Amino acid sequence: MSERTNRGQRFDRLPATPAERTVAGRASRREVLDWWDERFGIPPVTFEGYTFWEKGAGKVWIFNGEAADPTSVEAIGMTFLRTRQEHWKPTMRAAQRFGRTATRNVIELDPEQAARFAAGEDQSMPGWDGDWGYLIVTHKLAGEQASLGVGLYLHGELRSVVPKGSREDLAVIDRD
Amino acid sequence: MNPLERYAPLVDDPEAFFTACDRSLPSVVRVNTAVTTAERVAAAFDEEGVRYEPVGWHDGLFRLPDGHPGRNWPHFHGWTHGQEEVSILPGLALDPQPGDRVWDACAAPGSKTTQIAAAMDDEGTIVANDANLGRLSALRHNTERLGITNVVVTNQDARNYSTKPLAFDEFDRALVDAPCSCEGTCRKNPDVLDEWTLEHVEAVAGIQKGILTRAVRMTKPGGTVVYSTCTFAPEENEAVLDHVLDQVDCEIVPCDLPVKAVPGVTEWDGETYDPSVELARRIYPHHNDTGGFFCAKLRVDDGEVGT
Numbered sequence: 209m210s211e212r213t214n215r216g217q218r219f220d221r222l223p224a225t226p227a228e229r230t231v232a233g234r235a236s237r238r239e240v241l242d243w244w245d246e247r248f249g250i251p252p253v254t255f256e257g258y259t260f261w262e263k264g265a266g267k268v269w270i271f272n273g274e275a276a277d278p279t280s281v282e283a284i285g286m287t288f289l290r291t292r293q294e295h296w297k298p299t300m301r302a303a304q305r306f307g308r309t310a311t312r313n314v315i316e317l318d319p320e321q322a323a324r325f326a327a328g329e330d331q332s333m334p335g336w337d338g339d340w341g342y343l344i345v346t347h348k349l350a351g352e353q354a355s356l357g358v359g360l361y362l363h364g365e366l367r368s369v370v371p372k373g374s375r376e377d378l379a380v381i382d383r384d
Numbered sequence: 385m386n387p388l389e390r391y392a393p394l395v396d397d398p399e400a401f402f403t404a405c406d407r408s409l410p411s412v413v414r415v416n417t418a419v420t421t422a423e424r425v426a427a428a429f430d431e432e433g434v435r436y437e438p439v440g441w442h443d444g445l446f447r448l449p450d451g452h453p454g455r456n457w458p459h460f461h462g463w464t465h466g467q468e469e470v471s472i473l474p475g476l477a478l479d480p481q482p483g484d485r486v487w488d489a490c491a492a493p494g495s496k497t498t499q500i501a502a503a504m505d506d507e508g509t510i511v512a513n514d515a516n517l518g519r520l521s522a523l524r525h526n527t528e529r530l531g532i533t534n535v536v537v538t539n540q541d542a543r544n545y546s547t548k549p550l551a552f553d554e555f556d557r558a559l560v561d562a563p564c565s566c567e568g569t570c571r572k573n574p575d576v577l578d579e580w581t582l583e584h585v586e587a588v589a590g591i592q593k594g595i596l597t598r599a600v601r602m603t604k605p606g607g608t609v610v611y612s613t614c615t616f617a618p619e620e621n622e623a624v625l626d627h628v629l630d631q632v633d634c635e636i637v638p639c640d641l642p643v644k645a646v647p648g649v650t651e652w653d654g655e656t657y658d659p660s661v662e663l664a665r666r667i668y669p670h671h672n673d674t675g676g677f678f679c680a681k682l683r684v685d686d687g688e689v690g691t
Binding site: 301350 | 529
């Protein structure tokens with residue numbers, strides 16, 4: 209018997225497509241894959257082999273193992289994406305883990321900006337002429353771009369949405 | 385009385401042992417190879433001006449002489465995890481492979497879970513269990529921070545663990561990094577010596593026996609179970625192995641570790657243990673300038689001899 213409503217305390221697998229949806233408001237796998245592709249240019253093949261699950265209102269988890277009945281476990285995989293809101297939001301850790309291949313809506317920060325972002329500070333970003341909303345934020349580290357997580361760009365300002373427990377006052381890397 | 389004194393007859397150089405136990409330990413980080421490489425972490429430390437030293441016996445560990453393992457860019461990115469050197473040994477002994485089904489019986493706070501996941505290239509399934517719900521939040525924080533996607537977290541008493549929520553009912557490998565009297569962590573937490581009692585040692589040994597027995601029973605024939613503690617107490621180490629060898633079909637096999645280690649003891653406090661407990665390994669603080677540790681590798685019997 210399939211449940212018709214979302215139950216916050218258990219994991220339920222996302223339906224493959226919107227047509228197979230039985231729980232109102234639940235994102236489908238197809239929509240999740242399309243969203244990462246359209247928003248960040250991260251192709252669906254990236255997530256082949258992973259399964260997606262909802263626990264809590266709109267919180268989508270990504271899992272790479274075997275789970276038959278994950279209704280009585282504490283966690284599977286890692287949190288990935290917040291749905292059931294107008295603008296979906298990747299988690300910081302998902303953006304770090306999967307964001308490095310993003311080609312759209314990626315904002316690269318200089319060393320000072322990166323340090324402000326990691327500390328959780330909002331900052332003015334007048335040069336950005338891309339989309340508003342959630343962006344993948346990167347900086348150069350050890351020769352390559354590394355994803356710092358997710359920022360929210362609105363009205364010329366990049367808001368750091370690094371969770372409080374993950375913020376750090378870090379050194380400004382000297383590029384001279 | 386300092387409980388460490390009871391181990392003087394077991395060690396080669398008691399003075400060196402006591403002196404080492406009094407020194408504090410350096411900060412060490414393990415590279416999270418699920419998402420990056422040791423070379424890139426080293427390059428990032430160089431750019432940032434963080435001092436680091438390699439740990440000779442393992443490429444994926446760095447000592448940070450200035451401390452603060454959580455205050456640098458690699459940590460922010462989930463590229464490193466603060467973990468004591470000896471604590472990576474059971475994961476090395478377990479030798480998990482991509483695609484395996486692995487049980488981590490006493491997983492919180494997740495240092496070994498995330499090390500195992502990285503060794504599996506984040507492929508397969510690691511079931512990270514802990515009986516203490518409060519400690520699971522630290523485990524969750526660490527798996528999330530390190531970007532680990534192949535972990536299932538459960539909250540059960542490991543002694544009568546049920547595989548009912550899982551997609552399978554036996555494991556390829558299991559790690560029992562058991563709750564213990566933690567004497568070997570005295571270099572970072574000297575309080576463990578003040579709080580030590582023989583009653584606690586005896587009580588926790590009962591729990592250890594129950595968990596290790598369950599681990600052997602849930603591991604497939606021919607599979608590997610690693611038992612580890614951070615105590616020197618034979619009651620919690622060799623005596624537990626001796627008990628489990630009697631209860632379930634398994635054998636102790638050699639455990640190759642990349643550090644100086646000495647064989648398990650076959651006699652203690654009037655008790656004698658199965659001679660094969662000598663294949664277990666004791667790691668003393670004065671031998672490698674680390675914390676103290678105990679590690680044994682077991683093979684679950686599959687009815688074949690000499691394989």
